[in-house]
Amino acid sequence: MTGPALHIGDVAIDNPFILAPLAGLTNWPFRRLAKEAGAGLTVSEMASATALSFKGKATLKMLDTDKSVETPYCVQLFGKEPERMAIAAQIAVERGADLIDLNMGCPARKVIGSGHGSALLKEPETVRAIVRAMVKAVKVPITVKTRPAFAPNVGATVFDLLPMLVDEGVAAITLHPRMTCEGFSGEADWSVVARLAEKSPIPIIGSGDVTTADEALHRLRNYGVAAVMIGRGAKGRPWLFRQCLAAWRGEEVTPATLDERLETAIRHARLLAEAVGGKAPYMLRTVLMWYTKSLHGASEFRARICREENLETQISLLTECVERHKAAEAAGGNTAVHSI
Numbered sequence: 001m002t003g004p005a006l007h008i009g010d011v012a013i014d015n016p017f018i019l020a021p022l023a024g025l026t027n028w029p030f031r032r033l034a035k036e037a038g039a040g041l042t043v044s045e046m047a048s049a050t051a052l053s054f055k056g057k058a059t060l061k062m063l064d065t066d067k068s069v070e071t072p073y074c075v076q077l078f079g080k081e082p083e084r085m086a087i088a089a090q091i092a093v094e095r096g097a098d099l100i101d102l103n104m105g106c107p108a109r110k111v112i113g114s115g116h117g118s119a120l121l122k123e124p125e126t127v128r129a130i131v132r133a134m135v136k137a138v139k140v141p142i143t144v145k146t147r148p149a150f151a152p153n154v155g156a157t158v159f160d161l162l163p164m165l166v167d168e169g170v171a172a173i174t175l176h177p178r179m180t181c182e183g184f185s186g187e188a189d190w191s192v193v194a195r196l197a198e199k200s201p202i203p204i205i206g207s208g209d210v211t212t213a214d215e216a217l218h219r220l221r222n223y224g225v226a227a228v229m230i231g232r233g234a235k236g237r238p239w240l241f242r243q244c245l246a247a248w249r250g251e252e253v254t255p256a257t258l259d260e261r262l263e264t265a266i267r268h269a270r271l272l273a274e275a276v277g278g279k280a281p282y283m284l285r286t287v288l289m290w291y292t293k294s295l296h297g298a299s300e301f302r303a304r305i306c307r308e309e310n311l312e313t314q315i316s317l318l319t320e321c322v323e324r325h326k327a328a329e330a331a332g333g334n335t336a337v338h339s340i
C-alpha cells in the first residue's frame, strides 16, 4: 500500500487504525505506545473546552504531546458553549492539534447532566452553533464523535444530524453504535455504522468492540468505514496496532511475546512517571494489571501492586510476575498468554 490510507479534510492518515479517546487513560504515554506500534491516528482524552478556554493548568496538561512522534494528533473537546469551544479549539491548535474532535457521545451522568457529551444529541441547533464556531475558529479539520441517538425517540439521531454536520463543514464522524441509554452494554451494532457510511459523503469511522486485528480488518472491509477506532482492546496491548497493520498489509500477524509484553509495560510505567511524576505509581496500579491479564500468578501480583507506592518496586513485582509465568509455561502450565 502506498500513500495515505485516508484523508480527514486535508490531513493525511497513513493507516486506518485509530486509538480511541478513553478518558483518564489515553494520556500521552498510552498514546505514544499506540503511535509507536503504528496507530494511524491518536486522540487525546476528552478535555473540557471551558477549562481549556480559561487555560486551566490541569486541562492544558492533558494536551501534552511530542509532535515528532504524534503526528497527526487529534484533540477531543467537550462543551456546549460555541464561543468557549472556538477559543478552546484555537488553544488546542496552538498546542499541536492537527484535528479537533467534538465529543457528542459521552454517556457519563455528570457529563450529560450538564448538557455535554451525548446530551448534545437532544440539541441539534446547539450542535450547529458549536460546529460552526469551531470550523470558523481554526483551519484544522473538525470532526465529531457520537452515538446513533440518545435513546429511542429522544432528540435527534445521527442520521438526522448528518446533512447539517456536512453542511457546516465537519470533516469526519466517528460512530460508536450504542445509544446513550445503552451505555456500554450489549454488542456494538455495526450495521448502524454501515448504514451511516453508505449515506455519508464524509469519512465515517467505526468504534466499538474491536479487540483483534482480524476483527479490525473485517470491520474495515465489510462495513464501508474509512477507519476503525480501537479503545478498550488496546488497554495494555498497544501492539494490537502492529498486528492490525500486519493484517492490513497481508503480512503474518504475530502475537506479543512475553518479553514484548514486559518491555512495553515497563516502558509504559517509565513514560507515565516522566509525565505525571509521583502520581504514576497510583495510576500504574490499574495500568500494570492490564499487562498482566491472563498471566499465571497475576492475581497475587494484583493484590501486591495495589498496595505499592514505589515505581521501582512495582517494576520488580511485574518482572517477577512475568518470570514466574515463563517458569510455569516451561513446566507445561498456562499458555493462554500467547493468544493476545
Ligand SMILES: Cc1cc2nc3c(=O)[nH]c(=O)nc-3n(C[C@H](O)[C@H](O)[C@H](O)COP(=O)(O)O)c2cc1C
Pocket: 020, 021, 022, 023, 024, 025, 045, 046, 076, 103, 104, 105, 106, 145, 176, 207, 208, 209, 210, 229, 230, 231, 232, 233
Ligand atoms: C473508560 C472509557 C473512557 C472513554 N472516554 C471517552 C472519551 O473521553 N471520549 C469519547 O469520545 N469516547 C470515550 N469513550 C468511548 C470510546 O472512545 C469508544 O468509542 C468505546 O469504548 C467503544 O469502543 P471500544 O469497544 O473499542 O472501547 C470511553 C470509553 C471508555 C470505556
